[in-house]
Amino acid sequence: MANIIMFCILAVVIIGSAVMCVTTTRIMRAATAMLFVLFGVAGLYFLLDYTYLGAAQISVYAGGVTMIYVFAIQLVSKRTLQGLTERMKGSRVLWGALLALIGCVTVILVLWKNQYIMAGMAAPDVEVPMKDIGEALVGAGKYQYVLAFEFISLFLLACIIGGLMVSRKEEEK
16 A cells, blocks of 8 residues: 555656656756656656665666766756747647657557456466566667667767857957
8 A cells, every 4th residue: 555655656746757857848847847847757667676776776877868968958058048038929829739640659559459458467377576677778789789788878868069169259350
């Protein structure tokens, strides 16, 4: 019962922070809300007793990605940030809601077709050992994710280079 209560609390924090992250017009509030989303996901991992994944979530995503995000924000000039305030138009909100609905329906249909929804409701037959999860994360074979981590590291490097390019002082003309 306590696990269900904690899950509900974490779900409310994650959903509320995610909505705040994408709807706020203040960039630092968006970064803070994103940090709470990432901490909430780490809380879900800890709730499932996946301490390795929870610690990786906090150190890599909540720590690293958020710090890179805040670092890039601080490098952007005030003049650039002042021009970023934009009003939401009704048509853009309508199109965004329509695309979100299409995306949700697509995900539900794919899950239904592959019978993931019914399989998720049944109790698992066996628990996956943490050793298998660790080998899947850092292995280079089929269905293993070391290549994805390498792509993520290249993406973060591109973000840092982009932040440095944005922070360069413009030359006087």
